[in-house]
Amino acid sequence: MLKYNRLAFIAILGSLMLSGCAILRDTSQTEAYNQFAIRAAQAQLWNEAIFRWKQVINIDPDDSKAHNNLGVAYEAIGNMDAAIAAYQRAAELEPDNKYYRLNYRRCRIHLRRSGVDDEAALHVEEEEPPTEQ
Amino acid sequence: MQTAKKIGILLTILTLCGCGKSVTRVSIPVKVESEIDISRYSNFAVLPFVPEKEAARNEKLPEDIGEEIAAILRRGLARQKHFEVVSTQETARLLTGETVGEDWLTDTKRLNQLGEYFEVKGIIIGSFRFYSDSRPRRYYGERYSVQRQRYVMDYQDYMQKTYLLSLRVMIIDVETEQIIWDKAYRRSTAEAHTIGSFIFSQAGPQANTMRELGKRAASEFTRQISPHYEQEDRYLVN
Numbered sequence: 001m002l003k004y005n006r007l008a009f010i011a012i013l014g015s016l017m018l019s020g021c022a023i024l025r026d027t028s029q030t031e032a033y034n035q036f037a038i039r040a041a042q043a044q045l046w047n048e049a050i051f052r053w054k055q056v057i058n059i060d061p062d063d064s065k066a067h068n069n070l071g072v073a074y075e076a077i078g079n080m081d082a083a084i085a086a087y088q089r090a091a092e093l094e095p096d097n098k099y100y101r102l103n104y105r106r107c108r109i110h111l112r113r114s115g116v117d118d119e120a121a122l123h124v125e126e127e128e129p130p131t132e133q
Numbered sequence: 134m135q136t137a138k139k140i141g142i143l144l145t146i147l148t149l150c151g152c153g154k155s156v157t158r159v160s161i162p163v164k165v166e167s168e169i170d171i172s173r174y175s176n177f178a179v180l181p182f183v184p185e186k187e188a189a190r191n192e193k194l195p196e197d198i199g200e201e202i203a204a205i206l207r208r209g210l211a212r213q214k215h216f217e218v219v220s221t222q223e224t225a226r227l228l229t230g231e232t233v234g235e236d237w238l239t240d241t242k243r244l245n246q247l248g249e250y251f252e253v254k255g256i257i258i259g260s261f262r263f264y265s266d267s268r269p270r271r272y273y274g275e276r277y278s279v280q281r282q283r284y285v286m287d288y289q290d291y292m293q294k295t296y297l298l299s300l301r302v303m304i305i306d307v308e309t310e311q312i313i314w315d316k317a318y319r320r321s322t323a324e325a326h327t328i329g330s331f332i333f334s335q336a337g338p339q340a341n342t343m344r345e346l347g348k349r350a351a352s353e354f355t356r357q358i359s360p361h362y363e364q365e366d367r368y369l370v371n
Contacts, residue, residue, distance in 0.1 A: 008138045038157050038369050065370040072367040076161035099156055099368040106365065114166050 030056045030063060037069065046076045064093035068100045075107055083107055155371045160364040167215070167360050169304070169314060176217040177210060178224060178251040179203045180244075180258040181233045182300070194263060195340050199233070200225075202261060202300070202347045209355040210257075216359070219251050227251060235260065238303065241310040248307030255313070259302040263343050267294045267331070292326040294334060298346035302354050314358070318350035 037052035050073045056066035071086030087104035094100060182199040203224075210218045219227075227250065237243065238260060248256045269292055276287040297319065304314035322342060326334055 011138075011142070034371065038371060041159055041369060042157065069369045072159065072161065072369055075163075075367065076159075078164070097370075099370055103367050106367065110163050110365070114164065 030059050030066070033059075034065060034069070037073075041069070041073060041076075044076075046073045049073045050077075062093055064090045064097065064100065067093065068097075068103060071107070072103060075103075075110075080107070080111060084111075157369045157371060158366050159369055161367050162362040163365040165361055165363050167358050169358050171215045171358075171360070174255045174304070174306075174313070175215065176219075176253045177255045177257050177304070178219040178248065178253045179207045179210070180224070180228070180237070180247075180256060182258070183233055183235050183237070183260045185260045185262045186235055193339075194343055198340060198343060199261065201344060202351065203257075205344070205348050206257065206302075206351045206354070209351050210359075213355065213359045219253060224251075233258070241305055241312070244305045245307055245310045248305070254307055256305045256307060257302065258305065259300060261301070261347070262299040263297070263339075263346075265294055265296045265339070267292055269293075270325075292328065292331040293323055294326055294331065295321055295323045296339065296342045296346065297321045298343060298350060300347065300350040300354075302350075304358075316354070316357075318353050320346040320349045322346060 033052045033056045037049040037056075040046075040049040040052065050070060053066045053070040053073065056063050057070065060066070067086050068090035071083045071090060074080070074083035074086055084104075084107060087100065087107060090097070090100045091104055180203060182202045184194070184199060204221050207218050207221055207224075210216045238258060244256045244258065248254075269290060271288050271290050273286065273288045275284045277283070278285045298321070300318045300320070302314065302316060302318065303312055305311070306313050322345070324334065
């Protein structure tokens with residue numbers, strides 16, 4: 001009985017701590033910028049989104065999400081060199097993230113089809129899009 | 134104790150859901166290059182399309198329908214800034230006395246001469262096959278039965294008439310006499326008929342359906358040979 005109580009207490013405590021972390025993260029400035037930029041991107045306001053993600057990177061240069069999202073925005077406005085650089089940086093910071101890899105690969109495939117990127121993307125294969133969470 | 138356990142599990146699940154990275158899918162415009170060398174093939178003459186004679190199932194159509202398809206294609210290509218197209222009037226004037234037949238499709242020498250005459254880099258020519266296929270169909274649904282006081286399964290028989298257009302488009306390089314593009318575009322549309330309307334549809338004119346399918350096929354061809362933008366998905370991480 002005592003054992004179960006202790007376990008339940010630990011679980012509640014852990015949950016509260018984690019939810020606290022999550023709340024803290026959501027209310028941070030970079031997170032607010034990121035959310036705003038995503039809304040701007042959904043409205044096709046890519047320059048505004050780029051401005052916001054650059055601000056995120058100024059605050060936290062190792063924010064992999066911002067680099068990835070910035071890559072998407074650069075690709076949308078046709079700045080392919082900057083897009084590749086941003087995707088590469090995101091992949092460096094978080095090599096196991098499937099979304100970064102997917103965006104990067106699709107960008108390389110697109111460049112290869114356009115005849116811009118001949119050699120580097122030769123072995124790039126399209127992978128199945130992951131399910132959205 | 135049980136309540137505390139349940140709350141603990143619930144909170145853990147909720148927290149884990151909250152901590153997980155979510156993504157937003159966005160569509161971005163991606164430039165797709167032309168499938169032909171547009172720096173080389175910048176001006177075209179479009180010749181009237183010819184009906185495929187071997188296809189015995191071709192519907193009865195007006196004789197100038199091939200010219201209409203060519204005109205649709207000309208209009209589509211002329212809207213692209215990369216291409217110049219010989220106008221319909223100019224083409225008709227230069228082809229006075231000539232009848233474009235199925236033998237022209239393979240006669241690259243003649244097309245080469247014609248291309249030089251038109252002063253273009255490429256000649257667009259092709260053939261079409263238009264036919265319909267009718268099949269009886271049964272639609273299952275539900276209807277309210279007053280006698281039984283409930284919905285009952287019911288069906289209705291109808292005729293489904295499908296119109297099919299197969300448009301073959303070729304581009305011939307005037308200089309080398311080579312066929313640089315040869316693709317068939319198939320488009321279809323279906324109509325549901327009762328027996329009465331089906332009989333009328335058999336006798337009625339089908340040129341409008343043909344024109345509509347021709348427009349769709351021509352626009353697909355134009356899209357392939359012109360640089361254009363397509364939408365592609367990317368993932369923004371929240």
